[in-house]
Amino acid sequence: MTRICVAGGTGQVGREVVRQAVARGVSAAALSRRPPSPGAPGRTDGADYFRGDVTTGEGLVAALVGADVVIDCLEGQSGRSLKNFADGGARLLAAAQDAGVTKAVVLSIINCDRSGFRYYRSKAAKEQVYERSGLETVVLRATQFHSLLAQLFAAGSKVRMIPVVKGARFQPISPAEVAAALLDAALEPSSGDRHRVRTIGGPEVAGMAELALDWKQATASRGRLVPLPLPGPMGKYLRAGLNVIPEERHGTETFRGWLAKRADTL
Secondary structure (H helix, E strand, O other): OOEEEEEOOOOOOHHHHHHHHHHOOOEEEEEEOOOOOOOOOOOOOOOEEEEOOOOOOOOHHHHHOOOOEEEEOOOOOOHHHHHOHHHHHHHHHHHHHHOOOOEEEEEEEOOHHHOOOHHHHHHHHHHHHHHHOOOEEEEEEEOOEHHHHHHHHHHHHOOOEEEEEOOOEEOOEOHHHHHHHHHHHHHOOOOOOOEEEEEEEOOOOEEHHHHHHHHHHHHOOOOEEEEEOOOHHHHHHHHOOOOOOOOOEOOOOOHHHHHHHOOOOO
């Protein structure tokens, strides 16, 4: 039986990878700085949980022993985690090699190497670490998650102004469907290629205003849509359409469908 180790196995995507792996009968270990206690929300019965930290290397080998594949769902959005994001990936891969792991799959962002946004640059730097690794590696680039848009709209709605970036389109995707793609990449037979990059997008491309209206209807928000310019690297990235890939539509869960499933919690 294939065994996977999910680094960041308690995060939004990582915990879903763990849940789906166990549901498929795959042996799974979850690596996290703060593993949930037995019975706690976010913990999957049947999975093994390990405490570890890629910024120091502590606990990594113990979590990886016996694993055939490591799936890297770690995030580093600010502070020390962002600064050391690529270095953390290098420590994880080194520990994986020491533990006898033969394959690594990492979650990344569509066209991150074409953006000057600091968070995206850190993703591109980690991709390079994986490309240089001695393991068989797969980079899975995804478009933005449904949850990201919902968070943006909710934050603006608190002051009755729902932000809509002028000219921006999105192709949002369900984190669960990204998790399934990561797991598929981990379990598929070796292709013979040492390093591969794949990009997946959600099932539909829509303007940000249209998506905001869907969110507003689902939440009964009274906020008004406010068109805004977005300067800087992220604005340039969105205006260039680098966040969408219409030719790679994956999954079936649209933003509206995702919202409908969460109407009581939005």
